[in-house]
Amino acid sequence: MADYDYPEAVAGPFEAPPVEFEDREGRPIEIRVYDAERDFEALCEMYDTFDPADRAQGIPPAREERVRSWLDVILDEGQDVIAADPDAERVVGHATLVPDGNEAVELAIFVHQDYQGAGIGSRLIRALLGYGAEQGIEKVWLTVERWNHPAVNLYESVGFESSSVESFELEMALRLN
Numbered sequence: 001m002a003d004y005d006y007p008e009a010v011a012g013p014f015e016a017p018p019v020e021f022e023d024r025e026g027r028p029i030e031i032r033v034y035d036a037e038r039d040f041e042a043l044c045e046m047y048d049t050f051d052p053a054d055r056a057q058g059i060p061p062a063r064e065e066r067v068r069s070w071l072d073v074i075l076d077e078g079q080d081v082i083a084a085d086p087d088a089e090r091v092v093g094h095a096t097l098v099p100d101g102n103e104a105v106e107l108a109i110f111v112h113q114d115y116q117g118a119g120i121g122s123r124l125i126r127a128l129l130g131y132g133a134e135q136g137i138e139k140v141w142l143t144v145e146r147w148n149h150p151a152v153n154l155y156e157s158v159g160f161e162s163s164s165v166e167s168f169e170l171e172m173a174l175r176l177n
Contacts, residue, residue, distance in 0.1 A: 011159025016130035
């Protein structure tokens with residue numbers, strides 16, 4: 001993504017966590033900054049039960065030991081927020097900004113299949129971008145399968161702009177600061 005000309009306009013503003021709301025199914029949802037001591041095992045459990053059909057580009061990994069290794073890397077390097085259902089005592093979503101080795105960060109977001117379509121993803125991504133802006137992040141990019149219209153619409157709704165299409169992937173970017 002280093003060669004991409006990021007949009008001039010700054011996206012946002014976005015509300016940083018903590019954020020509490022009721023999803024479209026009437027469930028209370030808390031979005032908060034990831035805390036390793038409190039959230040690691042619950043996050044692993046979310047990914048262990050993640051529907052293989054919702055995996056894209058090889059992530060999240062399919063086996064528990066690979067999930068844990070993958071999380072060790074991204075949680076150590078990036079900024080992370082989670083969505084939790086306090087009534088069910090479980091993590092139901094995770095979004096991360098991972099440095100790309102250049103001057104930008106890559107965004108990834110996952111919502112457990114039991115909670116998709118309830119408005120959690122849009123609130124989760126906005127909270128992550130709010131947190132990223134607070135951390136001084138300026139440039140964010142992502143890739144998405146171009147036929148994943150719900151995800152593309154979500155990303156566009158928060159200010160991402162398409163930059164290129166590589167085979168089956170669409171690359172998108174936004175400026176935070």
